[in-house]
Amino acid sequence: MNYQKPSQPKGTRDFSPVEMNRRNYIFRIIKETFELYGYQPIETPAMENLTTLLGKYGEEGDKLIFRILNSGDFISGIDPSELLNSSSQKISGKISEKGLRYDLTVPFARYVVQHRNEITFPFKRYQLQPVWRADRPQKGRYREFYQCDADVIGSDSLINDAELLVMADQIFRKLNIGVAIKLNSRKILTGIAEIIGHPDKIIDITVSIDKLDKIGIDKVNEELAERGLDQSAISKLQPIINLSGSNEQKLDRLKELLTSSEIGKAGIEETAEVLKFAEQMGIVDKPELDLTLARGLNYYTGTIIEVKATEAGIGSLSGGGRYDNLTGIFGLPGVSGTGISFGADRIYDIMNEKNLFPEHTSGATHVLLINFGGNESIACLKLASFLREHNINTEFYPEDAKIKKQFAYADNKQIPWVVIIGENELATNTMQLKNMHTGEQKTADQQLLLQIITE
């Protein structure tokens, strides 16, 4: 080999047929669940105008947006002296006007604003598409990954927030993944920031206490101090961070602590309401109120949701929350939305790690017909179309290769059933049906074949 080995860009992946069938299994369950609750699919383009994307994800987020170079002679309009003297940021604004989508929520907000006259509110949509982030990849983090979002926009009702929790509960149970569903409220966090006397530091506070699980209380306090909180504020924060007990107990205690904060009290009430609705909808794995849950995106204003795998430090599998004014930025104020996003790739990783996929994911070939050539192959071709009419994924081996080779092919592709029609079978109008898993083989006719392989 004397050519440069080809490779994909870092943080991106190829998906093999086996992987795709498994990924589709995840997508199917997510879609089905979304649709059970009345969410309908939309898609938006891979690229958006930078004006749509920039400023929505904070300073860090802006840096992580993949920019697309303008087509044509993108450098022509620029003064050479400008190239030398101005920052790369400024220049990039001149040579790039589009970027790859960073998440699905902001494009959705854009979609809603643009199509507001065609949409009936409340609008429930889901969207399963890749997003791109120019991050440094690492475990469970990719530069191209799929998000599966469900959002309701144009409804203030907390039933929607509860519905998201219930859907998350259902999806992870269907997938057989053990998770902890966590709930918080941005309003409670705001209330906390108010009563400790640092309403302006809410982001710093939330980012720091979000790490509690990971780095421990001492480090969190250190970081809070570094971020400019005085000691009295930090000590006021301690009883709040350390709240324990049931959700009810936590909420009761919070009521006492946040009496002086109107917004804090509202958050407590709303959270109690969301939990009540979720319970009435029959949620199985009860969400846990977790005040250290903050989530990065700045646009959440109410409920905050996160789902983590019970074991495995792979980060969150799903996250979401309520945003009161996302469409406001695009000129449609006063529309509240709430939504949740599932990270398909992390879900895949964890299912793979724990062997949670069913043995045969649909999409794979179900039956292979062995090719003997001649008249036998005519019988096989007819049988194959019969099976396909019954919606059974069927392959006829295209060459009359050695039987051994054909069987090895079936084995390799993990095809569960193999049918043999040779000279003898052709004469008696039968076939040999072999179960590749057990090795059992029996004589069958068309009807028996259909019956056996569909049970």
Added chain:
RNA sequence: GUGAGUAUAGCUCAGCUGGUUAGAGCAUCAGAUUGUGGUUCUGAGGGUCGUGGGUUCGAAUCCCAUUACUCACCCCA
């Protein structure tokens, strides 16, 4: 953006403090087996040791640079 590690066959890796023609397992292909895979046996193909430079009689091995990847931090699905 910051820090650390790795780079040898399609994949996973071995190759000791530098010493002839670079190894294994798995995978692939062929045969043992002309109607039977997942077990066994035999054989074959496949590598300018990431790239460029340096030290040396001699470099996969030591040094420098560079690129790519991995892991962690920041941040996040």
